[in-house]
Amino acid sequence: MRHFAVSFLSCIMAACCLTSCKWERIPQYRDPAALISELVCTYGRHADPAETAPILDSLTQCDSQTGALWTGIMDYWQQADMNMPYSKKHLPDSLPDDNTLCIAVLGYQLNPDGSMQNELIGRLRTALTCAEQYPEAVVLCTGGGTAACDRNATEAGQMAEWLEQHGLNPSRLLIENRSLTTAENARFSYQLIQKEQPQIKSVAIVTSKYHIPWGALMFETEFRLSAAENAQPAVHVDACCAYEIDRSGFDDAVNRSCQTAGMQYLIAAHTPDPVQNSRSSE
Numbered sequence: 221m222r223h224f225a226v227s228f229l230s231c232i233m234a235a236c237c238l239t240s241c242k243w244e245r246i247p248q249y250r251d252p253a254a255l256i257s258e259l260v261c262t263y264g265r266h267a268d269p270a271e272t273a274p275i276l277d278s279l280t281q282c283d284s285q286t287g288a289l290w291t292g293i294m295d296y297w298q299q300a301d302m303n304m305p306y307s308k309k310h311l312p313d314s315l316p317d318d319n320t321l322c323i324a325v326l327g328y329q330l331n332p333d334g335s336m337q338n339e340l341i342g343r344l345r346t347a348l349t350c351a352e353q354y355p356e357a358v359v360l361c362t363g364g365g366t367a368a369c370d371r372n373a374t375e376a377g378q379m380a381e382w383l384e385q386h387g388l389n390p391s392r393l394l395i396e397n398r399s400l401t402t403a404e405n406a407r408f409s410y411q412l413i414q415k416e417q418p419q420i421k422s423v424a425i426v427t428s429k430y431h432i433p434w435g436a437l438m439f440e441t442e443f444r445l446s447a448a449e450n451a452q453p454a455v456h457v458d459a460c461c462a463y464e465i466d467r468s469g470f471d472d473a474v475n476r477s478c479q480t481a482g483m484q485y486l487i488a489a490h491t492p493d494p495v496q497n498s499r500s501s502e
Contacts, residue, residue: 252286253491255279259290260487264480267472269298289448296440297479300433301472306460311350311424315459318356322394322413322420323347326405326427326435327363327375334373336382339428342463344382347426350461351388357424358417359388362396362405402435403482406442407489413455414446422458429462430470436460438482445490 259275266272272294280287315321325347328340336344351359361383363375374397384390396412399405413420423443427435440457447454 252279252282253487255282256286256290256487257484259294260480260483263294263297264476264483267301267476269294285448289444293441293444297437300437300440300479301476304433304436304460306429306432306462308462308464309346309349310353311459311461315354315424316357316422317354319358319417320419320421321354321357322360322417322423323350323354323357324360324362324409324423324425324439325379326402326425326431327361327366327379327399328428330367330370330373330375330378332368332370334367334370334378336375336378339463339465340375340379341382342465343427344379344386346461346463348383348386348388350424350426351383351392357392358394358420359383359392360394360396360409360413360423362399362409364397364399364404366400401482401485402431402478403438403442403485405435406438406482407486409439410442410446410455421453421455423455424459424461425457426461427463428465428467430465430467430475432460432462434475434478434482437479438486441483441486445486449490 255275255278259272259279262275263269263272276287276291276294279290311323325343328337328343330340331337347359351357361376361379363379365371365374367373376395376397380390380393380395383393394412394416396405396409399408423439425432425436425439436457443455443457446452
């Protein structure tokens, strides 16, 4: 009987330990930043909302506002990958017809001598058509120095020069010339919009067809994170226009890898630095 009692108690203790271990997994996810990083990595690996749903639930339990924010971002990511609407050669007719609209044309790697590759010129031709369709819209060129042999050349600078040469009024141009990645395109463009053209509320992305899911996701995520961080009304990506070109080897797996890396960059950019915060409080 005694052995039975000891065994019974041991079983109870083991069950308690297992239960405890099960719930002990939760505290490692109690930090919203860790949950968000896990959320992005999980979707990047599986592209399956069923895999991310438990993480979103935990995030919502930790912080309901952050959970709602990231639920919206993840819904947008799924839409970008599965059914991102875009137009060819021109934008939808339903966009704002004033300067609250920004046509953002995304840059592309320059040739070593600083000249533009044909793909970037194709994006610019598409953007010019869109700019003619919406003559009051601001036109944003975004892209930094990517010419191996010309340190002074930037994608945005070359793009703006081409647009001016083809009849675009330079007063309409907004030039972001620091970014070297699509995620930086989004982050630095938002900062420039808020500084120079804060009336902008709607953005139309112009880029290559294969790049739209990646580019639109970066911009929409940056817009939502920045709006939440600064308690401001959100700017939104309301349309995409594609330059029709296929890029060999740029399949869904490569796209998700690029998206995931960009999302991690944006998460880090919006995560407070505890070291910096501690120094500033000294």
